[in-house]
Amino acid sequence: MISFEDAFQHVLLHPLHLGDEQVDLLRAPGRILAENITADRDFPPFDRSTKDGIAIRFSAIDKGIDRFKIEGTLSAGMAQQRLISESNCFEIMTGAVLPEGADTIIMYEDTDIENGWATLTKTPDQGQNIHAQGSDETAGAVLLRRGLKINAAAIGVLASVGKTEVVVKKLPSICVISTGNELVEVSETPLPHQIRKSNILSLTAALQRLNIVPARLHLTDDRKIIEMELREAFEQHDVLLLSGGVSKGKFDFIPDVLADLGVEKIFHRVAQRPGKPFWFGVLDSNGVSQKQGLRKRETEIKDGSGQSGTKTSGKTANMQAEKKDIKERGTRPERKTTVFSFPGNPVSTFANYHVYFLPWLSLSLGLESEKLEVIMEKPVRPHPRLTLFLQVETQWREGRIRAKPIQGNGSGDLVSLAKADGFIRVPPGETELPPESSFWFVPCT
Amino acid sequence: MISFEDAFQHVLLHPLHLGDEQVDLLRAPGRILAENITADRDFPPFDRSTKDGIAIRFSAIDKGIDRFKIEGTLSAGMAQQRLISESNCFEIMTGAVLPEGADTIIMYEDTDIENGWATLTKTPDQGQNIHAQGSDETAGAVLLRRGLKINAAAIGVLASVGKTEVVVKKLPSICVISTGNELVEVSETPLPHQIRKSNILSLTAALQRLNIVPARLHLTDDRKIIEMELREAFEQHDVLLLSGGVSKGKFDFIPDVLADLGVEKIFHRVAQRPGKPFWFGVLDSNGVSQKQGLRKRETEIKDGSGQSGTKTSGKTANMQAEKKDIKERGTRPERKTTVFSFPGNPVSTFANYHVYFLPWLSLSLGLESEKLEVIMEKPVRPHPRLTLFLQVETQWREGRIRAKPIQGNGSGDLVSLAKADGFIRVPPGETELPPESSFWFVPCT
Incomplete structure (x- = not known):
């Protein structure tokens, strides 16, 4: 039995690096940005009116002009116009492009408009009410940095630079696994000695909040079935979250089966309450899946390529397998599966998920955990x-x-x-x- | 222009009551529970072993017996057995049913087991290591109360009592609406005087966090089109969130069109920054949709049923229309549409959404807003x-x-x-x- 501090440190020594993937913009909220986002143009992209009013050339004010002939009206979405004379003005709406030859905007409240003429009722400051081109950001500037957790405002930034798709950190493929013969489906009426599954539903709901839709699996207390099902789960998932079957009971086969499957036990049992029998381990299949691994090992035995002299070719085979695998399953730079095997009591499972799994996931995604x-x-x-x-x-x-x-x-x-x-x-x-x-x-x- | 406090109070005086709906268990996280959840049986449903060890009858200890013949092994999921004699015991696993005739469980660590006999190495306390039937909750007890925001642990509770479907507060159907000729799609390359839509993407992302997938609509600065499109939006949605078109510009048609459509303006312009031109209003179509309302009014004019003498029949017609409507669109006790018309600047839209809309939504769902x-x-x-x-x-x-x-x-x-x-x-x-x-x-x- 190890201390909580040791257990926690051990878990954090085994993050997974899952690579990146591209998702649609509206699938990106809550995900971790995996590319720097730069401004594709200046922000704002033009000298933009911040008021409804008139646009003039300020030199007119210096010359004592305070009454301007209105050349036309500019609204947001119109191409830039040109003020032909400093005795003229344009009416201009918020969001419209400042016309060429104008440099100052006076809001309606400070003008009298009559018969196509605007008269100022207050002296303006040169350059007022203009949101200058590039004053927020200049083209090429980094707007959002890799590693940011994408919030709703960031979605707005991504939209404004035309990112219909965004590169984000890939989330692990997770299988939540219940164990125990006493468990029946939520939809079933349990016999007196049975209870309905609840832990894997809680875990599924918790993972959904992280944009992860886990697979769900139930294992009965039969060692052979457990081994078969877990072998398959290891082939398909980056993380297994198990609930139950790790105590000292006669039917708590999980630790033994995991050992048989080649999973490295990092620790079992922690000096904590709840959740003392927590088991944590890692299966490192080094770029090949279980089945591929087995087949590869068989081949090595047959042709002797497992000998030290053929190390290079072995590595090449590995890389090829890995390449094939990446092609089939998308980028998966690591072929590790991390196993969090929680005690079966609801509070134990739930506490351990929050105490260990969430900081582990944050670290795997490159986020700092806040204390x-x-x-x-x-x-x-x-x-x-x-x-x-x-x-x-x-x-x-x-x-x-x-x-x-x-x-x-x-x-x-x-x-x-x-x-x-x-x-x-x-x-x-x-x-x-x-x-x-x-x-x-x-x-x- | 009104103060922020007045504006905020006005918004909170107009909550919507949208009724309830039934959703699948795994769609329920984050939703507001609209039924009390009771225990369908005792929790735990039987006297449950909390340790791996042996189950005995304590009276044996009083008689000086400390060595027991093992009758068999009980695991979780087995029906209840019966201890035939106080000189016998069962091996029992965590989660298993306490056998009839036994009342105390001794964990393996305090026993020596050899050749089918268990010898105690430590004197037990009567009744130890048993999680007694009904000790958490008795059958019929309210486990979760109406009004609870459903978290991952609550999903576990719901699962344990067999709720494959849950009655929750209905969420409003929302349309987020952008306005302005300068806006182009995220996928487009804007001309120099254009910009890409971003506010409605931000709002969509924000609403998704609340399990609301809004409709999206864009209005060009054309009064007729705005009126036509808004009329349709009012028929289909409980809430319109508009961005832009509420300032004093010549093309800011929104307030006028809303007035023409019969929307009651609660306020326009708030003494706040950002978001001064914020417009808030309510369309109360009193159980009939726009088109139905128009048709009904025409009928009333033709047959004189709009007169005071026919009030009752008018009411009945209303109720029938409402019934038909509920049948077509599911439960919708109110036919009100609430309009939040935000100024178009990103920070204004975003701030007003959080400051006004979210507390309004909480109130509409019966939640208390935390300050x-x-x-x-x-x-x-x-x-x-x-x-x-x-x-x-x-x-x-x-x-x-x-x-x-x-x-x-x-x-x-x-x-x-x-x-x-x-x-x-x-x-x-x-x-x-x-x-x-x-x-x-x-x-x-």
């Missing part, structure tokens, strides 16, 4: 040896985030979880932490 | 007459949300907006507000 903290109003009693994750409700008041615990019935209590805004982390310790202490906060999805 | 506050690190200078909405970046540190302003180029600057975490509201005033003042905060989508 959030909340202030607990009441004293908190730590556990002498375990790191605790306590469900809390939060309140944002006067610029402070304050939290109070939710009374739950332990790791099986799903209902209390629906009321929680997140978990606080309470490091192990002997002495009670006084009111107003601040704690690391993990918000719930 | 969030942040602390500004530096002094803030108010405007003597206008309420300001300043773009800020926030930092969550030691339980405090602190903010600093983002330098933008005014209401046309979309790029600075992509960096903002939200807006602070700065009420009008003459004196600078000192550092560490707290402000109402409107987070960006």
